[in-house]
Amino acid sequence: MDQQKQIEKWLIKAVGKKAGSRISTVQKRIFNECISKLSGRTPNQMKTLTATIIPRIALYKAFQQDNELSGKAYELTRKYMIEVIGRQKHDSTSFLEKFPGFYRAYSKTFLKIMRTTDLQVSTQKEGMDYYDITITNCLWHNACVEFGCPELCRAFCEVDDITYGGLNKLGFTRTQTLGMGGTCCDFHFYRK
Numbered sequence: 001m002d003q004q005k006q007i008e009k010w011l012i013k014a015v016g017k018k019a020g021s022r023i024s025t026v027q028k029r030i031f032n033e034c035i036s037k038l039s040g041r042t043p044n045q046m047k048t049l050t051a052t053i054i055p056r057i058a059l060y061k062a063f064q065q066d067n068e069l070s071g072k073a074y075e076l077t078r079k080y081m082i083e084v085i086g087r088q089k090h091d092s093t094s095f096l097e098k099f100p101g102f103y104r105a106y107s108k109t110f111l112k113i114m115r116t117t118d119l120q121v122s123t124q125k126e127g128m129d130y131y132d133i134t135i136t137n138c139l140w141h142n143a144c145v146e147f148g149c150p151e152l153c154r155a156f157c158e159v160d161d162i163t164y165g166g167l168n169k170l171g172f173t174r175t176q177t178l179g180m181g182g183t184c185c186d187f188h189f190y191r192k
Helices: 003-015 017-037 043-065 070-096 102-116 139-146 150-164
Strands: 120-126 130-138 170-173 185-191
Touching (some): 003 017, 003 070, 043 139, 070 102, 070 150, 102 120, 102 170, 102 185, 130 139, 139 150, 150 185
Antiparallel strands (some): 120 130, 130 185
16 A cells, blocks of 8 residues: 555544544645655665655654644654554564575575665675674665654664564564664574
8 A cells, every 4th residue: 555545544543534634634745845855866765765754754744733733743653653564564574484484585685685775874794593784874864864853763763673573483683773863773683
């Protein structure tokens, strides 16, 4: 489902039809304003910004501007990100775990993406039963800072905890993230 439609549907469920419609209208306006300010991005960065990052930033800013819900802006945006996005990503990863060779295939694919992506700057290290990704520059963190809501990046980071938490074949830890004030995001994945 398109992120904008998903947000609109969730808003009605989370805050009711009247408030949901009001927030959705503002969210769409802010989304378009943010997109119009983007320049100097690669096609891959633009795709990620427009499909996943900016819709959530716009949702947060729409809540912040709302007279009735501004005090719950972070809480509500985080709720959407954790309960909808995090849960979808967890369910998808959990489903993939059912296939033979999951750990090997997932780790190789993840590492290949991290070595070639322009969404983050990272170093990678791998062993027989683990792989580490250390991110020192992140599109999600940069976008939150650029659009004046660095505090929202914490919720983006928490989605990873939901995505990888409680899996049967893949473990996940980290001690810090850029979005939580760290100097890097130090992902550690390991075979369970």
